[in-house]
Amino acid sequence: MTGRIDTRESIWSGGYFAVTVGAVALIFFAALESLAMTTVMPVVSHELDGAALYAAAFAGTLATSVIGMVVAGAWCDRGSPVAPLTAAVGLFVAGLLVAGLAPTMGVFVAGRLLQGLGVGGQIVALYVVVARVYPPRPHGPLFAAFSATWVIPSLIGPFAAGAVAQYLHWRWVFLGVAVLTAAAFVLVFTRLHGRQLGTDEPSTARIGPRVWLAVAVAAGVLGLSLADQLRPWTIPVVAASVVVLVAAVLPLVPRGTLRAGRGLPSVVLMRGLIAGALFGSEVYLPYLLVTEYGFSVTWAGLALTVSAIAWAVGAALQGRFGDRLGNARTSILGVGLLTTATVLATATALGHLPPATAIAGWSLAGGGMGLMYPRMTVLTLAYSTPQNQGFNSSALSIFDAAGSATTIAVMGLVFTALQATDAGFAVVFALGALLSLLALVPGLRLGHAHEKHV
Known part of the structure; x- marks a missing residue:
């Protein structure tokens, strides 16, 4: 049928x-x-x-x-x-x-x-x-x-x-x-x-628990996003949202993910961290160019186009040389490019450097993601069996989305809190750099499955 x-x-x-x-x-x-x-x-x-x-x-x-x-x-x-x-x-x-x-x-x-x-x-x-x-x-x-x-x-x-x-x-x-x-x-x-x-x-599997867990993930992220609007309950709302988010995500991802367990757990964790670092920071790049440098939205969008081109180039290089480069070197190179890009964005916002510094730097972010992102998908399939391909693929997508959403929510809280100062953009980009560096921990624990044959 x-x-x-x-x-x-x-x-x-x-x-x-x-x-x-x-x-x-x-x-x-x-x-x-x-x-x-x-x-x-x-x-x-x-x-x-x-x-x-x-x-x-x-x-x-x-x-x-x-x-x-x-x-x-x-x-x-x-x-x-x-x-x-x-x-x-x-x-x-x-x-x-x-x-x-x-x-x-x-x-x-x-x-x-x-x-x-x-x-x-x-x-x-x-x-x-x-x-x-x-x-x-x-x-x-x-x-x-x-x-x-x-x-x-x-x-x-x-x-x-x-x-x-x-x-x-x-x-x-x-x-x-x-x-x-x-x-x-x-x-x-x-x-x-x-x-x-x-x-x-x-399928006769029970779906109710997984749906409620997904709802809890969404509720946790939304709680973080809206916490600043719920004063004077901001701190309790943030704490409760984090607890709900962590408790709901754990059953949806491989065991040991938050501990950077060797193999698939580190693959899933690294994907969430680099997604959060890039997409969380990228939300504020056009905002910086429009509000601080007077760019039109048309020209501010070109900064993202530069990154997209570099991403495509990085992905092409990964497809051709990824097996030869290896997982550890891919992680080091990719994280290095992403961290450099977020540091340059931080320096631009902090020191009011020419906007070309952040725009050119963002191409490095795209190149780094192009190297790392496809590799995470290949490794997920390589670590999977026909019996858990669905769960593992879902876990990768869910942690990717949850990592990005949580990072954006936290950055939003920080940015709003610092809006009266000149430090908002710089701190947001610095958080992206910190997340990127943190991704190196699981990045060196990816191991090897049978990805060369996938």
């Missing part, structure tokens, strides 16, 4: 064409929105008077994406992926519309939470669609196409979003992506609707 088409067809042939184009487009528009958000957020924050919720607009989306991942995965295991994909795309589009039409920053953040639920579920459901619609042979080319959909938005998304915000209005960044996403989904749905895509052996 796979509902697959002729196995001799390619992913771009008549039988698969609409599904392939629609699925690639859905991921493309999700990636485009994610990168565009970082570029236009300084303008949104200024217009909606939402500086206090700046970090929550980013961290909240990552937090709720964990819920979307868990729910969509369990839903797909129990039947066809069409229903969870429909629900996920509906939530994503609804969130885009709410954010695009938001009259206040609070409503805007609510829209971002909906987007997180949708994008997390959408990615998981699309992966299941691939497994149940396409035979194994074209999986490689299709996932390569999915990867390419992240590269192109990285190159054009920040600049294009800045131009839309500058010459039209920032609201069209969200409203435009909503319309395009809906059109892409129609393309997929018309080909999948009515096809038998269920599994012959539906």
Whole structure:
């Protein structure tokens, strides 16, 4: 009951064409929105008077994406992926519309939470669609196409979003992506609707506990993000949020992850740390360029484009020389590049250096991430068996999202607390540098599985 088409067809042939184009487009528009958000957020924050919720607009989306991942995965295991994909795309589009039409920053953040639920579920459901619609042979080319959909938005998304915000209005960044996403989904749905895509052996595993754990992760991150708004209860809220977050994440990741256990636990931990260091800092780079150096949002977005190009180069080098370089040297080189970039950003903010210092430095961050990020995925699969591939892959994504969201939330607290001083940007970037250096601890404990044969 796979509902697959002729196995001799390619992913771009008549039988698969609409599904392939629609699925690639859905991921493309999700990636485009994610990168565009970082570029236009300084303008949104200024217009909606939402500086206090700046970090929550980013961290909240990552937090709720964990819920979307868990729910969509369990839903797909129990039947066809069409229903969870429909629900996920509906939530994503609804969130885009709410954010695009938001009259206040609070409503805007609510829209971002909906987007997180949708994008997390959408990615998981699309992966299941691939497994149940396409035979194994074209999986490689299709996932390569999915990867390419992240590269192109990285190159054009920040600049294009800045131009839309500058010459039209920032609201069209969200409203435009909503319309395009809906059109892409129609393309997929018309080909999948009515096809038998269920599994012959539906999962009977209990999903309730994992869903509640994902909800707890999201609640912990949101608690951190909003703690500054809950004075005089800020400190108790922060403490309670950290306890909830740690307790909820532990069952969702391999045992020994927080202790940097050798092998897979260190892979998962390192991924979360480098994600937090980069994405937490990157949230504030355009903000720095716009508010302190007078950049337009269009030109501020180019700093992210430079990093994206370097990321693509780093990933290409990793794919070609990664096995020869080895895991330890990859970690040292990647962490060194990322740390240098965050230190340069810190120095720029602290010493009011020319903005080119931070922009050029950020290309090093992209290169370092390009070396390390794909290696973490390869190692996760290499350390996995058919019986735990789903759990391990999920753990990598969850800790990635949780690490990024937590870091952004903490940086938001620090930045808000220091907003009356000139130290806010410098301290945020310094925290990114510290996290990057800390990633070297698990980075030297990655070990070796059978990654050369994966």
